[in-house]
Amino acid sequence: MPEIDSLKMVDSPKTVDSLKTEVIERFGTPCAVVDLDVVDRNIAHVQALCDRAGRANRPHIKTHKSPVLARRQLDAGAIGITCQKLGEAEVMANAGIEDILIATNIIGAARSGRLAAMQRRLPLKICADNPVSLAAYAEAGRAAERPVRVLIECDTGQKRAGVETPGEAVVLAKIVRDDPALEFGGLLFYPPLDGWKATQRFLEEARAGLADLGLAPDIISTGGTPNLVNMDYLDGATEHRAGTCIFNDRMMMAAGFADVGTCALTIFTSVVSRAGATRGILDAGSKTFTSDTGGLNGFGLILEHPKARIHKMAEEHGFLDLSDCEDRPEIGDILRIIPNHVCVAVNMVDQLVAVRGGNIVDVLPVAARGRLV
Amino acid sequence: MPEIDSLKMVDSPKTVDSLKTEVIERFGTPCAVVDLDVVDRNIAHVQALCDRAGRANRPHIKTHKSPVLARRQLDAGAIGITCQKLGEAEVMANAGIEDILIATNIIGAARSGRLAAMQRRLPLKICADNPVSLAAYAEAGRAAERPVRVLIECDTGQKRAGVETPGEAVVLAKIVRDDPALEFGGLLFYPPLDGWKATQRFLEEARAGLADLGLAPDIISTGGTPNLVNMDYLDGATEHRAGTCIFNDRMMMAAGFADVGTCALTIFTSVVSRAGATRGILDAGSKTFTSDTGGLNGFGLILEHPKARIHKMAEEHGFLDLSDCEDRPEIGDILRIIPNHVCVAVNMVDQLVAVRGGNIVDVLPVAARGRLV
Numbered sequence: 001m002p003e004i005d006s007l008k009m010v011d012s013p014k015t016v017d018s019l020k021t022e023v024i025e026r027f028g029t030p031c032a033v034v035d036l037d038v039v040d041r042n043i044a045h046v047q048a049l050c051d052r053a054g055r056a057n058r059p060h061i062k063t064h065k066s067p068v069l070a071r072r073q074l075d076a077g078a079i080g081i082t083c084q085k086l087g088e089a090e091v092m093a094n095a096g097i098e099d100i101l102i103a104t105n106i107i108g109a110a111r112s113g114r115l116a117a118m119q120r121r122l123p124l125k126i127c128a129d130n131p132v133s134l135a136a137y138a139e140a141g142r143a144a145e146r147p148v149r150v151l152i153e154c155d156t157g158q159k160r161a162g163v164e165t166p167g168e169a170v171v172l173a174k175i176v177r178d179d180p181a182l183e184f185g186g187l188l189f190y191p192p193l194d195g196w197k198a199t200q201r202f203l204e205e206a207r208a209g210l211a212d213l214g215l216a217p218d219i220i221s222t223g224g225t226p227n228l229v230n231m232d233y234l235d236g237a238t239e240h241r242a243g244t245c246i247f248n249d250r251m252m253m254a255a256g257f258a259d260v261g262t263c264a265l266t267i268f269t270s271v272v273s274r275a276g277a278t279r280g281i282l283d284a285g286s287k288t289f290t291s292d293t294g295g296l297n298g299f300g301l302i303l304e305h306p307k308a309r310i311h312k313m314a315e316e317h318g319f320l321d322l323s324d325c326e327d328r329p330e331i332g333d334i335l336r337i338i339p340n341h342v343c344v345a346v347n348m349v350d351q352l353v354a355v356r357g358g359n360i361v362d363v364l365p366v367a368a369r370g371r372l373v
Numbered sequence: 374m375p376e377i378d379s380l381k382m383v384d385s386p387k388t389v390d391s392l393k394t395e396v397i398e399r400f401g402t403p404c405a406v407v408d409l410d411v412v413d414r415n416i417a418h419v420q421a422l423c424d425r426a427g428r429a430n431r432p433h434i435k436t437h438k439s440p441v442l443a444r445r446q447l448d449a450g451a452i453g454i455t456c457q458k459l460g461e462a463e464v465m466a467n468a469g470i471e472d473i474l475i476a477t478n479i480i481g482a483a484r485s486g487r488l489a490a491m492q493r494r495l496p497l498k499i500c501a502d503n504p505v506s507l508a509a510y511a512e513a514g515r516a517a518e519r520p521v522r523v524l525i526e527c528d529t530g531q532k533r534a535g536v537e538t539p540g541e542a543v544v545l546a547k548i549v550r551d552d553p554a555l556e557f558g559g560l561l562f563y564p565p566l567d568g569w570k571a572t573q574r575f576l577e578e579a580r581a582g583l584a585d586l587g588l589a590p591d592i593i594s595t596g597g598t599p600n601l602v603n604m605d606y607l608d609g610a611t612e613h614r615a616g617t618c619i620f621n622d623r624m625m626m627a628a629g630f631a632d633v634g635t636c637a638l639t640i641f642t643s644v645v646s647r648a649g650a651t652r653g654i655l656d657a658g659s660k661t662f663t664s665d666t667g668g669l670n671g672f673g674l675i676l677e678h679p680k681a682r683i684h685k686m687a688e689e690h691g692f693l694d695l696s697d698c699e700d701r702p703e704i705g706d707i708l709r710i711i712p713n714h715v716c717v718a719v720n721m722v723d724q725l726v727a728v729r730g731g732n733i734v735d736v737l738p739v740a741a742r743g744r745l746v
Contacts, residue, residue: 028746029481105645108402161646272478273534373401
């Protein structure tokens, strides 16, 4: 992790201190604080990357789950949004957002009738990698009397959801074509960082098979924040979905995509115990940060004490190893921590305290938090 | 992990299937389902263990975060409840619960003024391991015009919060004694499984020092579900705090404290992809289960396919390795999963669907979910 030369978010240590005091007196700790100036810069940066690559920008709202921030992304030029769950789409639709792609196979929400209800309100785009999902979408499309637009999810190396061969994608596209309750929308990819050439081959082969069916994909969608630097490598792609880049986190720093100055979200947490000379306890644990390490050592980067290590989490305690710190935090100190994985940390809190220039300017509900279905 | 010979929760596979259908049609998946018959048995079992050991039972509500279930524990004989955060205590107090111990150092909530507000409503017990916490409590006690009852948190080997020596405990007790806004309540321990003898020595030494101050601890509190079998080993202890035992989980099974029949909570999740012959994807990932492994291999025990391994979590995907399964789940199958760590899984959801004998009988809000402060 890099050394922290300058305090972020603010102009002077005095401003940091007064912000900390205001946060703890109004909200207590732990508290998730987001710097809207950094958010605005991050949104503009990603939009510029998409514009330069000739891609539409369809940000993934799983990171912020906030209709307010989704609206900022749309106002900056995004074509629409990506959701992972129907429940997220419901929250965003309630806020007036209309162009929504759900980037997962949705089965539970379909069987509960909520997919049909949403499809009645607005035409969704949803991805599928199997006939069971397609049958569920078709039923929703029939109930809503509006065909569901389907993107076939294709796997080019991540080994998550997605058909593994272009042939399978074409078979599914044919089912879509032949069902009046469905409409073929295109192909959805999440290429591995080193898998863009393979993705290009997959796309070309799929495109040929689709042409034989009389189909052409309107949308060819790619995803991922670290993949923002790879967008030029897929000829024919039309849009990109990235989530984490609105806030960034320690994982994105480790991947070289972000630095302290582009991390918009920190958790303010109090040191509540210093039992043991080289130990300390924070009032934020796995019920604030989650246990997601993102493959990194330790949990989170402490801006005030970058050499302090959060080496373990209990539910409401973060365990500090202060062995390497010359200047050790004291009980009552408020520390600002960049989480390893911001998407899961935001999902733990009901609201984000929004600041500009060290002043609290708003409180943003994480309105789609906990929408599991 | 044990073989699953019989389906839990229900009388016959037919009942399981109809429950699954009712859950997905009413709530979708993933869905947290709790069997109230098992809950009732678990509550009665823990109460009986405490009764037999001559200890008051002060269950930790961090596991369920539900005033309804806290009330069931009190009705079964518990003396009061334990909370980890002031926000949890607020929710429980709103439901009419009056005897509340907060088992952590509370600093953020004190500085936000919420501690004083709660102390005005009812006399809290709170633990402390340092003078900064005591000063914050004293301020709240003065503001509330009612002294805060303080337990000194003592560490006998866990290396989390808690003073490391009896001498330090006595120093803090003296500060409490000498401040009219504070009242000495006793000592709080969380002994390591093999640390009960050391805890006894700590207690005796502390008790002697306290006697010199003219103090005697009313409350000597121990904690932990696995420690329920150790309660006889601390002479003088007055009460025990255990949380997980109301639901149990795969960690408690691995520790030998629980089995499938005493695990009350399962996550119902749908198989949404089977791309790859030995692979599968669930519609529940780290935003449902969290990434907390609890030190175990894989995430969760799948009741229907105990040989299937959930080897990885994305935010909304659980990754199945089906290599060892003869009978592999198909897309659309609903699987019931005992989470590794139930306390953090419950904290992800807004409600628990409550069943008895395979019928849905209630929906319990996880009312204190996300109370970080």
